[in-house]
Amino acid sequence: QEFQFGPCRVEGVVLQKLWQAFWAVKDIVQAQDNITSVQLLRKEVLQNVPETESCHLIHALLRFYVNTVFKSYRDKAVEFGILKSFSILANNFFVIVSKLQASQEKMFSTRKTARRRFLLFHRAFKQLDREAAVTKAFGEMDILLSWMEKFYQL
């Protein structure tokens, strides 16, 4: 079981566990997001991503989730009583980011286009109120997991 994001390989993460953790909290989290007219991880960010760009993009997205979304959402996770699922997701994302760190540094050619996609996401995030943006990003993890699944080999 491993992820293969273009040239970047990540072993030791069980995708089903992430799905299980998210599904356990999905309705609670998404019910807090009342802005139904904005999708942060929209088509322009994740659709038709060439394999060569996938490593940069996933690294940028997951690093943002680890450093910003999870950091800011932890208190809410405690408040809603979903800390267990939250921790499973946060810890596994941290593992993936760490393992991606080494391999994606060697590649410079595809960074620009992957960066542009990430900035689309980041700009939409910045346009929202901070707390609303964090809640929305956490609630869109199923979109992220669905995209990651394409690079996952059982």
Add this chain to the structure above:
Amino acid sequence: HIAEDTSDLLQHVKFQSSNFENILTWDGRPESAPDAVYSVQYKTYGEGEWLEKEGCQRITRKSCNLTVETGNLTELYYARVTATDGTGRSATKTTDRFNSLQHTIIKPPDVTCIPKVRSIQMIVHPSYTPIRARNGHQLTLENIFQGLLYRLKLRINHTYQMDLEGKQREFEFVGLTPDTEFLGTIMICIPNLFKESAPYVCQVKTLPDRTWT
């Protein structure tokens, strides 16, 4: 101004999806609002506009088929219902965010069980869905879920059971006793999405062995 409580007009607005047929359902207390009518809207998550569902405006039934409107497997959707009673009281409720790939329940497969003298053959028929490919072809569950497989069990007696599993559609349990009753169950499994259908059950009797008669 005290907001009037209209929660009795409308409850449990949700999608019920099986094999990608997506039905919006809701409840309302008939005794408090016998003359209530309901109107349905839907939208794609991330878009601004709510769209009216034709055929589900000012209806009295408590369900609405949104299979076509919510048929894109990569999109997420919302739907909402507005209930209005005879006195003009109204209430609106919205579903959770819905994606049919994640939410649909898998129905039991359709199977033909063929008894022979010392074996039982099981042929699983394709499960068609309302989802169509770009070329218009109707997709089956196998087309949609790459990891789909079939899990078969044959109960021999109280203690002994045979198991088969695979992605093919034809299976055969062999080495059985002639002229004996067996209970077979067949399920569709999609391991990576934790989806499993209810079992299709077939009760069959192997044929008598007439070779020496």
